[in-house]
Amino acid sequence: MNPALANFILGKTPDSILHPTPTMDTPLQLNTGASIPALGLGTWQSPKGEVKKAVIHAIEGGYRHIDCAFCYQNEDEVGEALEDVISRGVVKREDLFITSKLWCTFHKRPEEGLQKSLDLLKTSYVDLYLMHWPVPMNPEGNHFLFPKLPDGSRDLDHSTNHIETWKGLEKLIKDHPDKVKAIGVANYSVKYLEKLLPQATIVPAVNQIENHPLLPQQEIVDFCKQKGIHVTAYSPLGSTGSPLLKDEAVNEIAKKHSVGPGTVLLSYHLARDSSVLAKSVTPSRIDENRKLISLDNDDLEKLASVSKKHGFTRFVYPAFGVNAGFPDKPEGVDMSG
Ligand SMILES: NC(=O)C1=CN([C@@H]2O[C@H](COP(=O)(O)OP(=O)(O)OC[C@H]3O[C@@H](n4cnc5c(N)ncnc54)[C@H](OP(=O)(O)O)[C@@H]3O)[C@@H](O)[C@H]2O)C=CC1
Numbered sequence: 001m002n003p004a005l006a007n008f009i010l011g012k013t014p015d016s017i018l019h020p021t022p023t024m025d026t027p028l029q030l031n032t033g034a035s036i037p038a039l040g041l042g043t044w045q046s047p048k049g050e051v052k053k054a055v056i057h058a059i060e061g062g063y064r065h066i067d068c069a070f071c072y073q074n075e076d077e078v079g080e081a082l083e084d085v086i087s088r089g090v091v092k093r094e095d096l097f098i099t100s101k102l103w104c105t106f107h108k109r110p111e112e113g114l115q116k117s118l119d120l121l122k123t124s125y126v127d128l129y130l131m132h133w134p135v136p137m138n139p140e141g142n143h144f145l146f147p148k149l150p151d152g153s154r155d156l157d158h159s160t161n162h163i164e165t166w167k168g169l170e171k172l173i174k175d176h177p178d179k180v181k182a183i184g185v186a187n188y189s190v191k192y193l194e195k196l197l198p199q200a201t202i203v204p205a206v207n208q209i210e211n212h213p214l215l216p217q218q219e220i221v222d223f224c225k226q227k228g229i230h231v232t233a234y235s236p237l238g239s240t241g242s243p244l245l246k247d248e249a250v251n252e253i254a255k256k257h258s259v260g261p262g263t264v265l266l267s268y269h270l271a272r273d274s275s276v277l278a279k280s281v282t283p284s285r286i287d288e289n290r291k292l293i294s295l296d297n298d299d300l301e302k303l304a305s306v307s308k309k310h311g312f313t314r315f316v317y318p319a320f321g322v323n324a325g326f327p328d329k330p331e332g333v334d335m336s337g
């Protein structure tokens with residue numbers, strides 16, 4: 001039977017009224033008063049020679065949110081793409097939402113880090129500037145992005161901490177409101193936020209975290225919601241090679257809604273009031289990833305069962321050797337401040 005007719009007979013409010021179908025442009029509110037589009041194009045590991053075409057394709061197809069970072073080492077090509085679409089009148093700069101991130105070796109130099117990204121991206125401002133990881137690394141080490149000690153471990157900067165970095169970002173937005181519209185964090189656990197918030201004069205607008213059915217991070221999502229911090233989910237497909245597209249429960253839900261498994265994995269975050277970033281340099285996938293649906297409670301329960309059945313999997317965990325406060329990764333040195 002048609003679900004709408006069934007609901008009518010049962011006297012139930014259809015899910016479509018309770019949860020209107022989200023789109024990639026559904027604006028989600030930030031604590032700054034601005035909004036962030038529900039779906040963003042990721043650019044991590046998007047190779048040079050491909051990322052420009054990918055960003056142009058995405059924007060021509062309606063994407064308005066692009067996630068970038070200095071450490072991705074491809075912001076120059078993203079900038080060429082932005083210049084291209086803006087100069088051709090495909091989109092106006094003010095209709096785009098561009099995120100960049102302060103890399104770990106720049107924690108003591110936020111103004112320099114921001115200016116480098118602005119120059120590469122060929123834009124006068126970013127909509128959101130995130131502290132990429134709450135882990136300062138030696139700015140004068142043996143590599144400008146990934147300095148290492150002789151034993152091969154990452155060269156951390158113990159003379160400062162993420163709280164000092166945040167204060168630098170607060171100063172940055174106060175001094176340069178024309179260059180950065182909102183500041184936020186990434187890869188923050190509840191433990192780190194609990195250390196940061198009492199010392200912050202600006203509550204981060206966003207916490208960008210790894211999030212998918214194998215790593216629901218419900219405690220962080222709930223904590224952020226309570227504090228007015230918007231969550232953006234990264235690696236929704238399981239990162240490189242998109243392993244989560246094969247998950248059995250995800251595929252059952254996809255079949256039920258007659259959509260692909262990617263639609264389920266991306267829509268999961270909208271059901272939790274988060275925005276989501278999907279990376280692809282493949283035009284057909286960039287298009288496919290635009291499709292979002294509203295999931296119902298049965299779907300969400302089934303997705304919650306995925307990590308209960310298989311345990312937690314964190315796909316992105318760089319070898320900082322730092323305990324970032326994530327319950328699933330208790331090892332490493334404490335840099336929480
Ligand atoms: N703040 C942080 O520390 C982090 C932020 N991020 C951000 O989040 C973004 C997304 O996360 P990411 O880790 O890249 O991983 P995703 O979960 O977005 O997965 C990307 C992978 O999935 C493939 N893929 C994409 N769409 C499809 C599709 N429809 N069908 C089949 N395969 C598909 C891509 O291949 P292909 O490109 O070849 O098509 C690529 O291999 C990043 O790019 C980055 O912008 C990510 C990690 C950490």
Ligand SMILES: O=C[C@H](O)[C@@H](O)[C@@H](O)[C@H](O)C(=O)O
Nearest residue numbers: 044069071072316317318319
């Ligand atoms: O944003 C993506 C990730 O955080 C990525 O920037 C890091 O994993 C980085 O490659 C590292 O090795 O520290």
